[in-house]
């Protein structure tokens with residue numbers, strides 16, 4: 001990358017060490033980082049209203065003059081109020097400023113200004129507190145609004161940005177080959193960067209945005225294509241066809257057709273000279289683990305090791321138990337490697353991995369981080385894909401002798417988006433549930449019916465079943481302990497005192513989480529009160545009821561996953577969603593859940609109803625955070641971009657040509673620190 005743009009932000013006029021610290025908090029270190037800090041919104045100064053027409057509580061832009069400045073009033077220690085009278089000829093407005101002598105001094109008498117802010121007071125005496133102030137002759141009629149951090153104001157950021165563009169704009173380079181730019185009708189990068197921050201008008205803004213969205217999506221698609229090529233260009237373990245009938249025979253159930261097909265997809269992939277790079281997308285309960293076990297067994301029959309990585313210890317333990325159950329009777333040695341093992345135990349397991357004593361190793365991503373040396377690792381399985389991102393996949397792809405990779409995801413997403421998000425993977429879909437599964441009866445009720453819902457839960461427990469209560473949490477990181485405890489107490493006071501209640505939340509130490517899950521599985525706990533940590537993949541067949549508080553706070557797909565914690569055994573199961581939010585949208589959304597159990601359909605509806613922003617807001621998809629593109633909104637662009645990316649890579653697989661140099665730089669940037677991010 002251009003070294004000028006990579007200069008520390010302190011090179012900018014007006015940015016000293018103190019401001020640099022603030023910028024650092026937003027992940028902005030270099031001039032380039034700052035330029036890529038795109039506005040979250042804009043103020044259109046051409047869109048002014050007469051003061052006389054402005055309504056109380058409305059946020060408006062007005063243009064006029066300061067006609068009077070009042071003496072500052074010190075109302076108490078550390079609090080000075082400044083007032084000025086502003087008029088645009090239609091009515092007066094009192095501008096109120098707290099403590100900022102600087103801002104007040106900018107409002108010069110007789111000066112013309114734009115003020116942006118919320119109207120307060122009443123219709124005879126309108127006021128505007130702490131408005132945004134722009135000079136009347138401002139050459140930028142569309143003003144950017146940025147995401148800020150404490151201590152940084154819009155004005156400061158705007159000025160820094162202007163300086164950055166003025167002194168460094170000339171170094172902004174053009175990553176796109178000319179022919180692509182002209183085919184897609186895109187403006188230059190320098191124009192785009194300038195106009196995304198300070199567009200002259202809406203048209204300029206749209207041109208700029210179109211260009212930046214295109215580039216962002218293109219880089220992402222190119223990265224995936226490169227990832228794919230990288231995997232493709234290296235030889236992995238070429239495995240041989242083996243008969244794994246004894247595995248099928250030893251299972252306590254028959255695999256579904258789609259499970260069998262998925263296994264076939266995988267074993268075929270693994271016999272090719274390029275490493276497998278496959279995603280298994282399957283609804284909750286569709287039996288992904290059994291597929292993983294079959295594939296690992298296939299590797300074992302080829303004399304090779306497999307690793308299965310899970311996002312949490314609870315899950316790692318569960319998979320360990322499950323795989324042991326499936327595989328050990330067939331002579332496969334399964335090992336467990338998690339962060340909570342003692343140093344001695346870890347060393348022992350690692351030793352066993354190195355000398356090949358373990359054929360299958362299950363672990364958390366500690367497995368990756370600690371760079372465990374395998375004897376002959378042919379297969380890496382990653383569970384619950386949405387916790388791992390493209391970068392982690394890139395990191396894994398770099399590992400050792402390039403093993404086959406299988407990713408299991410329980411987040412069904414619409415096909416078009418899957419192509420986008422998992423552009424580097426082949427996909428097998430498990431869209432059939434095992435035979436004999438009864439649909440989970442789902443009810444959405446308001447808090448008024450809570451007592452009845454509780455009674456229903458007790459009835460299940462009395463029949464010897466177990467249940468989950470997902471309790472409301474305001475902030476998973478801060479509040480979970482208190483929330484879960486106080487909720488459990490409330491339960492005890494509401495007729496649950498004779499049941500064994502367990503608590504599970506994100507702040508528990510890992511050993512404790514594991515212990516709780518284990519005793520719950522052993523049915524030494526009747527009811528598990530939990531935050532959403534229970535969401536991912538936990539399997540307790542005797543659990544038949546899940547009650548979710550504040551259900552409206554969750555995405556439909558997430559609720560669907562939560563619901564998947566029950567109905568995993570032979571008993572009829574129930575899901576009760578409690579919400580006091582009775583808006584039409586909420587009702588509609590929750591109704592979808594009661595009417596279908598098809599995760600793909602649910603995710604599509606979710607996308608439609610919640611809108612793309614929310615749907616992707618939770619980052620369950622594992623995409624790197626996009627700065628400007630919106631993968632569901634910009635679907636048409638996406639299609640064009642995909643084609644463009646494919647053409648580029650077909651012509652120049654490793655982006656080595658001179659004209660693609662700029663693109664390659666940006667792709668590398670995306671993968672920088674692949675192992676540090678989110679791991």
Ligand code: ADP
Nearest residue numbers: 253254255256284285286287288289290434539
């Ligand atoms: P998920 O896809 O959600 O990870 P699991 O692999 O945990 O699903 O499987 C859910 C449950 O269904 C497990 O108890 C598993 O043993 C069981 N199971 C998997 N495949 C089948 C099948 N073909 N028939 C019956 N039960 C199955």
Ligand code: MG
Nearest residue numbers: 288289410537
């Ligand atoms: Mg699972």
